[in-house]
Amino acid sequence: MYLRSLPRAAKAATAGSSKQLSTSIRSFQTSTARLAPSFSAIQHAPMTSQSQSRGAHAISNPTLAGIEKRWEGMPPQEQAELWMQLRDRMKVDWNEMTLQEKKAAWWIAFGPHGPRAEAPPGEWSKVFLYAMIGVAISGGLFFSIHAFARPPPRSMTKEWQEATNEYLRAEKSNPIYGISSDSYKGKGHVQSPPAKSRGISLEPEDGIARALGKSARPTFARSTITPLRQKAAPAFAQPFARRWASTDKAQDGKIHQVIGAVVDVKFDGETLPPILNGLETDNQGNRLVLEVAQHLGENVVRCIAMDGTEGLVRGHKVVDTGSPILIPVGPGTLGRIMNVTGDPIDERGPIKATKRAPIHAPAPEFVDQATTAEVLITGIKVVDLLAPYARGGKIGLFGGAGVGKTVFIQELINNIAKAHGGYSVFTGVGERTREGNDLYHEMQETSVIQLDGESKVALVFGQMNEPPGARARVALTGLTVAEYFRDEEGQDVLLFIDNIFRFTQAGSEVSALLGRIPSAVGYQPTLAVDMGLMQERITTTQKGSITSVQAVYVPADDLTDPAPATTFAHLDATTVLSRGISELGIYPAVDPLDSKSRMLDPRVVGQDHYDTASRVQQMLQEYKSLQDIIAILGMDELSEADKLTVERARKLQRFLSQPFTVAQVFTGIEGKLVDLKDTISSFKKIISGEGDDLPEGAFYMVGDFESARAKGEKILAELEGSS
Template sequence: MWSLGGPIRFKQFILDLACQDILSEPESRFPTFTTELISYLKTVSHYLHLPIHILHRSLPSDKMFKSGLLKAVRPSVAAASRNALRPAARTGLKASAARFASTDSATHGKIHQVIGAVVDVKFDTEKLPPILNALETQNGDQRLVLEVAQHLGENVVRCIAMDGTEGLVRGHRATDTGNPIMVPVGPETLGRIMNVTGDPIDERGPIKTAKRASIHADAPPFTEQSTSAEVLVTGIKVVDLLAPYARGGKIGLFGGAGVGKTVFIQELINNIAKAHGGYSVFTGVGERTREGNDLYHEMQETKVINLEGESKVALVFGQMNEPPGARARVALTGLTVAEYFRDVEGQDVLLFIDNIFRFTQAGSEVSALLGRIPSAVGYQPTLAVDMGLMQERITTTTKGSITSVQAVYVPADDLTDPAPASTFAHLDSTTVLSRGISELGIYPAVDPLDSKSRMLDPRVIGQDHYDTATKVQQMLQEYKSLQDIIAILGMDELSEADKLTVERARKVQRFLSQPFAVAEVFTGIQGTLVDLPKTIESFKRIMAGEGDNLPENAFYMVGDFESARAKGEKILAELEKSE
């Protein structure tokens, strides 16, 4: 039997060394290593035949209390006096077992740490929710959804919040839903506005559908993808002729403020629904709340959204004031809604994403919050992967197609910036809205020389269409090169051939304008939908000189060539009467 003399002092010295870990660790780290340290100290005390409660001689009382060791190893005073020299390994085991035992299943955890949009959740077992699973907790009277992003060890998972974390505190219960974020899909979503988690935000009650789908999905396999290149006719002359869209392709829409981008998007939604009977999904990523509100009410005025009847579009908004987690996932929510219409209903769906740059920007914020080392220009190291995972889901299958129109913001007009550069790699065509053309009063203000498409190939669109488009572009390019001469010397200094080129080019330029159905309430001009054969024929007739006897104004805001001829004859008749 050991006495309380020299030998026990030596053992106390050994325990002092073992407790240095606690003394050197910050208090914030106590919960993560207390379990392992107790086990270690019990082992030491067992081999030294020393009671573990003697730890109070090695540790200050505040360290014992804050680290949780005091509760685990402190026996009663009476028991300590009776068994002062007896090994206390069993006492420690029972205490630690009681401390860490839990009747909760693996689906429940507690909030362990809150750092802005990042929330750590600690579980009592090693059965943790998988990466990308959704957890739910209550923040006041609001449901807060968390998405698992990392496993940190010690049964702690790091999550990204899909809403604000103001008011959230440690200890709140978090429940694993067992699935990724699931959002409502189907025809019931048409005419409704939802957020990233599928909750309606239009104050019209819940979305009445039992159909739900995960926002995370794999791209369609090669065996299900359609390999045929097919043009998606929009009914907009300038697009269909010079930069045709691919069915199931990706279109980049470049435009500044006030050049008609919103109206252009609305007309595409309206025309696709009319011409193809398909549906559209509008996804606002980092959208200004005011712009989203204006778009919603404009769609009601133009009957794209009919509150009493059938609507043609579903809206998914992650506004600019949302945390980065919501802005990084809202594009996937909109894509999931569109995928249902493609895969289940066999529709040709139009998906609008405004702005795809903000999707990348939100991903960069999330990456920084997770502690990843940034790559070029501060973007996330997984930039290409994040973009590719989403873009590859936008494709044509044997069942239907998703055609996406993505607004792209170019930081500092630098096309080599990693954000737009990663987007360009996926685009099939680009539509550029020019402020200079909008200042001429020509709408849509599409720049016919800057807009490009991979579909402009004779093997895809046919030789006749290709020849007509290239001749139109050539004529407009010649007119552009002659504008400096005209501005300095005037039209009289041009040759007769150049004068004829300028006259026809100005008529072609005006003929590229078109009245939109969604703008009829503002312009008073009935919108027109021009099919592709009429578009090609009309431009061929203008370049062949059939409209040489008609005034330029006859070609402004009309549909096909016959409409321009009728308008021109009416203008000439009015001029004759006035004379």
């Protein structure tokens, strides 16, 4: 638009200003001889004013105004001369040129027929076509040469091998990893590696296959071409196949670095094993299982060993199993002891199991879970009355060292097997090997494990002498065994984990080995996630249930430590074993005031049960508040009502003790399994005062109230006889 308005703008500028150009219009028909002197004179003429500057040039506004129409009819020589004059004019005084002159210069330079005009339509298509023809010709020559060329030698000659070995021995250099190694012997490492087919299997193989399938390419190009190459290369190369065959297969990984329980494995191929995949290697004749934990880059994965790494060397072959760690499951595991990888450790031969399951599995879907609340009767009075367990729930057994957690769990296993006939899975996580051995033999003595018959329990051990990787995964192994009985056989399974704190502790060690930054008190930053992934798998489904009893070691008896505090969030009931109560000789040393359960609700357990439990806790709390007064002033300073409360509370405290079957060999007292109805009625009688005539000793280590009365009458008779 603005180019077409140039004539009108030129006329308006000529009519409205007295300072327009006064020189005559020089015709473009003049010769070069006439223009040259004039133009030379213009360049050397002094510029005295704006009008002189404009009049000294051979270009005028009327001439420029008609240039758009007259340009195509001008001879090439005149077009060139006009452009040169405009160029020189722009060099000398661009700022003094009029807008019309600038627009004309732009049109001449960049117009449809100017010296800088764009290429005509279709020109770039021709250029692209010619380029593609050249590429096709070059590619054809390349593949033709490779197709009929002699293949490269697969290995060096013997002379070159010997010479290279001698040089490498002198330099103490490892040709595989390129680093200095004093132990390198220079044997067998200089042979050229065979060409890798990267997924293409050709039999026989020829030069075309190498050209299509094994050409060296950058990483980004290789990732793009590989899928197409795998399909196209065999079909294209097979007609030209000749005598050079290849029997190479996809190579496995090799050990790249060993740092304690951490093993780095390097793979040659493009596909790496996913996180949590199991790898296997041979360690001096023993199967060593590794679990992938990190991808470090450059085809290196970092793994955690499930056993000792003593004896591993760099360059050792590692096989990817293609799945997480698989363990045997089913009835064949009952009565047997296995480790974290499912290998038997009880010296009774292989486990007769037809099915195997991965230790890593998702939690059941919400729609598959059952939400009905049902109490699990354990036969232990203090638990059934004050902190009842939920069927399919998670129970935490909190306590310090030496307060009876393991004995409590052993009694639960014995009672559940007798009262309910269900299966149990005991998982020893980071505890003493002696305790596991004692538990195994005690279960044989109590017929929970029958070597020649039907057993009710499966044992999974990863004791405190195991590497952190084994202790961090053995709980998942036991959980996988329990999940099979729940999901496949519809059983109500009791899962014991002793000790869940060791699970957290092992996770902290693994996290430190992997280089993660620790969180509070040195625990791993993924503490909540690790705990949640395991706890969410312990639940009740429409087919069966898993009731978990987890012993929780409390460091320094501090319940605010991150490890027990994180466990609290997942539990339905907490049973706290108190050192103060154990010092009184009351076993099980369950603290009746600190132990809680969400099942202690009148809508679940019934109003009678709830009222009895509340009255027992209230009386014990009143006794606890009066202990300071008794210690300072004595019993005589208490009122009669307080004295009665103290006497009954002390009898209640001793009645909470109970002889265990598993401890019978130590105490000499026969174990008692008390029904819930007898438990409730016995405590109601003590609260109401029916046992006020009996001594406190009558309520220690007995089952129900009738046993306490019989024992009390016997004690009174002995006292009367001695007096």
